[in-house]
Amino acid sequence: xxxxxxxxxxxxxxxxxxxxxxxxxxxxxxxxxxxxxxxxxxxxxxxxxxxxxxxxxxxxxxxxxxxxxxxxxxxxxxxxxxxxxxxxxxxxxxxxxxxxxxxxxxxxxxxxxxxxxxxxxxxxxxxxxxxxxxxxxxxxxxxxxxxxxxxxxxxxxxxxxxxxxxxxxxxxxxxxxxxxxxxxxxxxxxxxxxxxxxxxxxxxxxxxxxxxxxxxxxxxxxxxxxxxxxxxxxxxxxxxxxxxxxxxxxxxxxxxxxxxxxxxxxxxxxxxxxxxxxxxxxxxxxxxxxxxxxxxxxxxxxxxxxxxxxxxxxxxxxxxxxxxxxxxxxxxxxxxxxxxxxxxxxxxxxxxxxxxxxxxxxxxxx
Amino acid sequence: xxxxxxxxxxxxxxxxxxxxxxxxxxxxxxxxxxxxxxxxxxxxxxxxxxxxxxxxxxxxxxxxxxxxxxxxxxxxxxxxxxxxxxxxxxxxxxxxxxxxxxxxxxxxxxxxxxxxxxxxxxxxxxxxxxxxxxxxxxxxxxxxxxxxxxxxxxxxxxxxxxxxxxxxxxxxxxxxxxxxxxxxxxxxxxxxxxxxxxxxxxxxxxxxxxxxxxxxxxxxxxxxxxxxxxxxxxxxxxxxxxxxxxxxxxxxxxxxxxxxxxxxxxxxxxxxxxxxxxxxxxxxxxxxxxxx
Numbered sequence: 001x002x003x004x005x006x007x008x009x010x011x012x013x014x015x016x017x018x019x020x021x022x023x024x025x026x027x028x029x030x031x032x033x034x035x036x037x038x039x040x041x042x043x044x045x046x047x048x049x050x051x052x053x054x055x056x057x058x059x060x061x062x063x064x065x066x067x068x069x070x071x072x073x074x075x076x077x078x079x080x081x082x083x084x085x086x087x088x089x090x091x092x093x094x095x096x097x098x099x100x101x102x103x104x105x106x107x108x109x110x111x112x113x114x115x116x117x118x119x120x121x122x123x124x125x126x127x128x129x130x131x132x133x134x135x136x137x138x139x140x141x142x143x144x145x146x147x148x149x150x151x152x153x154x155x156x157x158x159x160x161x162x163x164x165x166x167x168x169x170x171x172x173x174x175x176x177x178x179x180x181x182x183x184x185x186x187x188x189x190x191x192x193x194x195x196x197x198x199x200x201x202x203x204x205x206x207x208x209x210x211x212x213x214x215x216x217x218x219x220x221x222x223x224x225x226x227x228x229x230x231x232x233x234x235x236x237x238x239x240x241x242x243x244x245x246x247x248x249x250x251x252x253x254x255x256x257x258x259x260x261x262x263x264x265x266x267x268x269x270x271x272x273x274x275x276x277x278x279x280x281x282x283x284x285x286x287x288x289x290x291x292x293x294x295x296x297x298x299x300x301x302x303x304x305x306x307x308x309x310x311x312x313x314x315x316x317x318x319x320x321x322x323x324x325x326x327x328x329x330x331x332x333x334x335x336x337x338x339x340x341x342x343x344x345x346x347x348x349x350x351x352x353x354x355x356x357x358x359x360x361x362x363x364x365x366x
Numbered sequence: 367x368x369x370x371x372x373x374x375x376x377x378x379x380x381x382x383x384x385x386x387x388x389x390x391x392x393x394x395x396x397x398x399x400x401x402x403x404x405x406x407x408x409x410x411x412x413x414x415x416x417x418x419x420x421x422x423x424x425x426x427x428x429x430x431x432x433x434x435x436x437x438x439x440x441x442x443x444x445x446x447x448x449x450x451x452x453x454x455x456x457x458x459x460x461x462x463x464x465x466x467x468x469x470x471x472x473x474x475x476x477x478x479x480x481x482x483x484x485x486x487x488x489x490x491x492x493x494x495x496x497x498x499x500x501x502x503x504x505x506x507x508x509x510x511x512x513x514x515x516x517x518x519x520x521x522x523x524x525x526x527x528x529x530x531x532x533x534x535x536x537x538x539x540x541x542x543x544x545x546x547x548x549x550x551x552x553x554x555x556x557x558x559x560x561x562x563x564x565x566x567x568x569x570x571x572x573x574x575x576x577x578x579x580x581x582x583x584x585x586x587x588x589x590x591x592x593x594x595x596x597x598x599x600x601x602x603x604x605x606x607x608x609x610x611x612x613x614x615x616x617x618x619x620x621x622x623x624x625x626x627x628x629x630x631x632x633x634x635x636x637x638x639x640x641x642x643x644x645x646x647x648x649x650x651x652x653x654x655x656x657x658x
Contacts, residue, residue, distance in 0.1 A: 056559075056563060057562075057563075058559055058562075077562070078559070078562040078563050079562045079563070079564075079565050079566055079567055080565075083563070084563055084564065085559075085560070085563045087556050087559070087560055088556075089554070089556050091554065091556040091557050091559065091560035092560075093557060093560070093561075093575060094557075094579070095578050095579055104561075104564050104574075105564030105565055108564060108565035108566055108570070109565060152564070153563075156564065156565070
């Protein structure tokens with residue numbers, strides 16, 4: 001990361017896309033910087049794919065403009081845009097060899113033959129597919145097809161690379177391996193990249209910045225850790241990872257610490273810093289399960305604790321997720337790392353105290 | 367037990383093919399080696415048994431006759447030419463139709479497919495006969511054009527080679543449209559998008575992606591039009607003129623006018639052998655496609 005001011009490569013200004021009565025994308029504004037990997041993350045039907053297709057030129061925005069490197073491309077057909085896409089299904093041409101697939105885009109630019117050959121060779125080397133150059137796509141495995149698709153979309157040196165659910169067609173093990181590999185390849189070239197995914201883990205692993213989309217709107221944009229640690233809404237907090245949200249009312253707003261009351265807890269809730277709400281306002285307080293500590297003895301702190309009974313345990317190998325039922329009936333999730341192999345762990349029906357620090361909680365106003 | 371059951375199921379189409387294809391073929395093949403005679407049946411037996419002498423008499427003269435009389439050669443060439451031109455015309459008309467149907471939305475698609483197939487619900491003979499009424503000198507087109515004063519004299523369309531092409535293209539167009547449609551409808555739209563994304567204009571995309579990927583449909587459609595067109599009898603008989611020479615007509619004349627069954631059989635056998643060339647080509651192509 002350099003300190004220089006970021007240069008926007010792709011700008012989306014007030015873009016709206018309507019299909020009949022339905023608005024798939026609602027007044028979206030985005031600025032994606034040069035050399036950055038940007039993820040559009042959201043559930044199905046949130047408009048992320050439509051937005052990507054608007055960038056590629058397969059859909060024209062009903063309102064708003066799309067700028068690539070400062071040039072308005074809103075009405076430019078896809079075959080003239082300096083943008084290439086890697087399709088979810090890879091869309092490799094079945095009647096062409098790997099080599100021909102990669103050369104396809106270069107041939108359209110009427111480059112000299114030697115130059116095309118050199119670029120194809122370079123691209124296949126980059127994705128380690130040179131030995132498969134003469135194969136047809138149906139003779140390749142899923143991972144190999146993905147490499148070819150990536151090589152093909154990078155061959156024309158696009159200003160922006162678009163990835164549509166890049167790992168969607170791979171199995172889980174291959175997925176985590178390819179995520180890092182694809183990022184390495186993209187970063188080695190330095191191309192600006194926009195990816196669409198519904199998999200939060202994929203977005204967090206691969207992207208420099210993530211935007212959460214919901215119902216055609218962008219809910220939050222930030223680095224993966226910003227979005228995870230400081231969600232700005234209940235939707236974002238619940239969409240990324242798991243979270244416990246306490247419904248609370250603001251009691252006291254302070255500069256250092258603010259206090260809230262919660263019906264589920266016997267004590268008050270305290271949150272670090274000031275809260276952007278008036279006293280008495282109803283808000284949510286989010287605490288991630290890994291930030292909650294479990295103990296058999298009552299904690300010393302006066303605030304931010306609860307007492308309950310272990311209701312369910314999900315053993316995940318490296319760590320376990322405990323579902324603890326509070327006296328009010330609310331179920332709170334807490335995780336514990338399984339450090340010791342033969343440790344005497346908490347078990348079902350055990351009484352347990354939960355506590356967390358004021359710095360771990362996040363106030364959600366909406 | 368289940369193996370026996372499976373064999374029985376497979377046996378049904380085999381028995382059908384042997385009974386209604388192989389046996390008639392052998393009979394026709396046999397007749398082509400006999401001699402014509404005025405009797406019932408109007409040909410000699412190949413194998414005779416008289417006075418304890420078994421005589422097998424193979425008459426190769428019929429085939430020699432086919433080679434020596436250039437009528438047959440001209441008829442074969444003319445049939446192949448007419449069938450070829452008609453197939454090309456049917457392809458040029460049928461491909462856009464198939465493409466349009468495949469690109470239409472599902473509801474319209476079914477209606478359009480129905481329209482393609484609907485004419486086949488009427489008798490083939492009646493439909494060809496209807497064209498006589500349309501094309502003849504005082505028919506629909508000529509009367510219409512003369513009525514509005516575009517022409518003063520009727521244009522001779524019936525009994526020309528043009529009418530034969532028209533008839534073949536009209537009658538066999540569904541056989542061209544349907545296989546191409548079946549192929550195009552399976553075409554993955556993301557391939558076309560990928561092509562556009564990589565810099566191909568819509569026309570270039572059609573030439574480099576759509577057309578090569580619909581090759582199997584095009585070949586199947588062309589075979590389905592070309593093969594029956596070569597032996598077509600009704601269309602040249604009803605729409606064609608005296609100068610329209612087609613092997614189907616020759617075959618009919620040998621059988622029914624000249625009552626020369628051996629020559630007619632030989633004509634049929636040679637036609638079948640000639641058609642085997644494109645059929646084997648088609649099968650080898652299919653096998654290669656399936657193999658890869």
